[in-house]
Amino acid sequence: MFKAADLPEIVPIFPLPGALLLPRARLPLHIFEPRYLAMLDDALKTRDRLIAMIQPAVHGHGGEDALHQIGCAGRITQFSETEDGRYMVTLSGISRFRVEQELSGFQPYRRCQVHWQDFSRDLGGVEKDSSFDRESFLLLLQRFFESRQLSTDWDNLEEADDELLINSLSMMLEFQPEDKQALLEAPSLTTRRETLVTLMEFALRGGTQEDLIQ
Template identity: 65%
Template sequence: MISKTDLPDTIPVFPLPGALLLPRSRLPLHLFEPRYLAMLDDVLKTSNRLIGMVQPHEGPGGSRLHRIGCAGKVTAFSETDDGRYMITLAGASRFRIMEEVEGFTPYRRCNVVWDGFENDLGPVETDPDFDRQGFMEALGRYLTDAGLSTDWESLGEADDELLINSLSMLCPFDPEDKQALLEAPSLTTRRETLMTLIEFALRGGSGEEVMQ
């Protein structure tokens, strides 16, 4: 368990389009670029073992970073025969980037603040107004249209947070949509955003009003 005192002022960041990490969730990653292998080597020497996942976006001057990301703790790693690594990040807390740090590391680092995301370090969130049956019906149509399959038994047994966060991470939404899911201030807001994205996809991405 990560506490607020474990959160550093500077963290390495891994800009990966479409890869979403949320608090209390787990994200498997495959590292093979030399700069990220160097990052992992340095991270494993720290007491917190935190890596910041953040969405990049193209802008003037090249690849920029969204201001809000989520830090995860390296909880498992294994090396392949050809020198690559499979790691697992456990989502700890979201952060806000203040500035990028200039330095000699081959990977990017940022000065960050954790204020405003205190609930990320707390207990599992609930969504008291969650219409699970209606949500699952829409999800089924979305997965069928997208040609995707899932383990319905596991989804049915998952608590609200695990269900909503797992689908937010796994569904193939655009990076900007993933960012909206990340920045949702509560589990209820994230579920509402997720449902909007599913309904939008079911309409074929049209701009028509959602039928209630």
């Protein structure tokens, strides 16, 4: 179990639009760019083996190189190398963080100084959603899957605990990067579930991202 005081102040940053990692969830990654191969090699040499996932900010809000201020760090728990030198990696989510500043250096990848204090809840046990109406949620989810011609193992979904169900769907379902950021920044599991419901209901009504922002 990690403690906030044990987490590093400087982390390697992997800015990937639309990719969402949440605490206690797992994110598979396919790493092949030379700079991120170097990042992975360096991370594997550290005690914590952390890589910080973060969304690039929307164009027009600080430039194309800008980053959102909140991301989530994950520990490399599985990796394998292909014959052509690429890596298949699994990150296990540890905690969200807030960026203090981006650092310059000789590394080919980006690094940021971060703090973890705002997200101490991430380092605790599995979170519960006390007001979760699972039956109505699964009915909405079924409509959403049917509208997109998606299939899933419904038995596993019905048996999954609240956090695993809500967080896995938040990571898996295709939404706009800004929507993914809203799911990441949700202060509680209940808020994340409410946000997820809003996004699914809005998509089923045929709304656009611009309509949702308004």
